[in-house]
Amino acid sequence: MTLPIFQAHEDPGPSFVNLLTKQRGNLSSHVNRFESSNLESMVTKASIPHGTTIVALRYSDGIVMAGDRRATEGNFIAHRRIEKVFSADKYSAVGIAGAAGPAVEMVRLFQTQLEHYEKVEGVTLSLEGKANQLSQMIRSNLSMAMQGLVVVPLFAGWDLQRRIGRIFTYDVTGGRYEEVAYHAIGSGGKDARTTVKLGFRDAMTRDEAVRLAISALYEAADEDSATGGPDLVRGIYPIIATVERTGFARVEESEVAAASQALVASKSSAGGN
Amino acid sequence: MTVPFYVAPEQVMKDRADYARKGIARGRSLIGTVFEGGVLLCAENPSRSLHKISEIYDRIAFAGVGKYNEFDQLRVAGIRHADTKGFTYSRDDVDARSLANVYAQYLGQVFTHEMKPLEVEILVAELGNSDQPSQLFHILYDGTVMDENSFTVLGGDAEAIAERFGNEFMPDWSLPDALKSAIKALGGPDRALSSRDLEVAVLNRSNGRRAFDRLDIKAIESALS
Numbered sequence: 397m398t399l400p401i402f403q404a405h406e407d408p409g410p411s412f413v414n415l416l417t418k419q420r421g422n423l424s425s426h427v428n429r430f431e432s433s434n435l436e437s438m439v440t441k442a443s444i445p446h447g448t449t450i451v452a453l454r455y456s457d458g459i460v461m462a463g464d465r466r467a468t469e470g471n472f473i474a475h476r477r478i479e480k481v482f483s484a485d486k487y488s489a490v491g492i493a494g495a496a497g498p499a500v501e502m503v504r505l506f507q508t509q510l511e512h513y514e515k516v517e518g519v520t521l522s523l524e525g526k527a528n529q530l531s532q533m534i535r536s537n538l539s540m541a542m543q544g545l546v547v548v549p550l551f552a553g554w555d556l557q558r559r560i561g562r563i564f565t566y567d568v569t570g571g572r573y574e575e576v577a578y579h580a581i582g583s584g585g586k587d588a589r590t591t592v593k594l595g596f597r598d599a600m601t602r603d604e605a606v607r608l609a610i611s612a613l614y615e616a617a618d619e620d621s622a623t624g625g626p627d628l629v630r631g632i633y634p635i636i637a638t639v640e641r642t643g644f645a646r647v648e649e650s651e652v653a654a655a656s657q658a659l660v661a662s663k664s665s666a667g668g669n
Numbered sequence: 670m671t672v673p674f675y676v677a678p679e680q681v682m683k684d685r686a687d688y689a690r691k692g693i694a695r696g697r698s699l700i701g702t703v704f705e706g707g708v709l710l711c712a713e714n715p716s717r718s719l720h721k722i723s724e725i726y727d728r729i730a731f732a733g734v735g736k737y738n739e740f741d742q743l744r745v746a747g748i749r750h751a752d753t754k755g756f757t758y759s760r761d762d763v764d765a766r767s768l769a770n771v772y773a774q775y776l777g778q779v780f781t782h783e784m785k786p787l788e789v790e791i792l793v794a795e796l797g798n799s800d801q802p803s804q805l806f807h808i809l810y811d812g813t814v815m816d817e818n819s820f821t822v823l824g825g826d827a828e829a830i831a832e833r834f835g836n837e838f839m840p841d842w843s844l845p846d847a848l849k850s851a852i853k854a855l856g857g858p859d860r861a862l863s864s865r866d867l868e869v870a871v872l873n874r875s876n877g878r879r880a881f882d883r884l885d886i887k888a889i890e891s892a893l894s
Binding site: 397398399400401412415416419504505508511512515516518 | 718720723724725742743745746747748749750752753754755756767771772774775
């Protein structure tokens with residue numbers, strides 16, 4: 397590799413995506429490679445792992461984001477321990493639903509993009525700026541989405557200027573929508589949303605928000621076969637993260653395990669209904 | 670057709686080197702040194718926004734002296750090189766040695782082939798781990814690379830500063846001790862530098878994945894008190 401020095405009129409600026417495009421030719425060459433093959437038939441056979449439910453909600457000091465651990469290929473369970481909630485940078489989190497391969501790649505690109513901007517410019521992007529960047533990445537994935545490789549992330553973070561936690565949702569065309577209080581995406585998203593809706597109050601504490609997120613994923617897993625519930629046998633529990641003014645933090649697995657076990661115990665003592 | 674005057678290659682190189690050295694000597698100097706927690710970079714720089722020191726990657730920092738637009742271009746190119754490499758392969762595959770080599774190649778090429786050499790000296794610092802000590806790659810305007818494990822001084826008057834600093838240097842000293850000595854050495858016998866004249870950053874082992882940390886005036890003052 398040689399040193400990437402550009403003429404002033406060709407300089408890609410602080411964008412890592414533009415830099416990759418300059419260096420490798422068009423990024424969408426990945427897409428074109430897929431287009432020539434008969435991807436559609438591959439996808440309808442559902443041979444590609446798909447991630448499922450992500451839920452995010454606001455509480456008094458920030459936001460919590462939680463994701464189950466299952467990836468499915470059609471009616472098979474492809475992975476039991478996949479992670480779908482990531483830190484995008486110090487003050488934001490991103491959760492993914494949809495085709496796992498392109499989704500994880502998109503998260504990696506997004507993380508690099510935010511860090512790259514921060515290093516080149518010496519300042520971080522605003523939360524809204526980050527949300528818009530993600531929007532553009534989803535839009536550039538549109539041709540793959542049309543063939544079934546849909547990637548829909550959920551983005552949330554701490555807005556350093558407004559001093560609040562904010563949640564953003566997306567559609568496949570890159571449309572970006574801000575949610576006021578909570579949202580859930582993925583195949584179990586509807587059930588998770590209903591659960592959060594019933595339990596949500598303004599200005600919850602962190603612990604209440606974490607418990608509500610766990611219970612939302614539990615209810616989603618109860619109704620949706622593609623969402624994994626807490627696996628007490630193997631000790632697999634949802635990945636949960638919070639973003640507050642101090643930044644992104646993963647909730648300890650022991651804490652999630654204890655809360656999940658308590659939830660399961662209360663369900664079984666209630667007669668399993 | 671006019672025949673160009675013959676100029677001996679030795680003379681051409683010497684003229685270019687003198688030109689570059691003069692440009693570099695006009696600017697203020699910079700010290701990079703190891704301390705018990707990592708690497709300290711300390712520059713004399715009254716500007717709060719035009720930085721000489723910057724983050725390149727998780728464990729790699731960049732520092733430059735000389736002409737601002739030239740070393741800033743190198744800084745951005747270094748970030749691009751490192752981020753592309755880390756994205757293509759893995760974060761673990763980004764190392765300072767290979768970055769120092771591409772810098773050296775570029776500077777060497779410009780020095781021999783372009784009209785004007787770059788009037789810069791740069792430092793690529795990498796934080797060590799349990800297996801490997803921290804490394805400081807000092808690269809000159811003509812592409813010469815020097816590899817240090819203790820400390821190095823960039824800029825005009827580097828020899829005098831290095832002598833003052835070398836007298837006090839200890840490989841396992843604390844951050845406040847290293848910073849005090851660096852400030853003393855940069856100022857020299859006649860000048861006392863205040864925290865407002867300085868730009869200070871560290872690669873600190875206790876910072877987690879991204880080891881780079883810029884110390885603001887408050888942090889510099891609390892380290893000095």
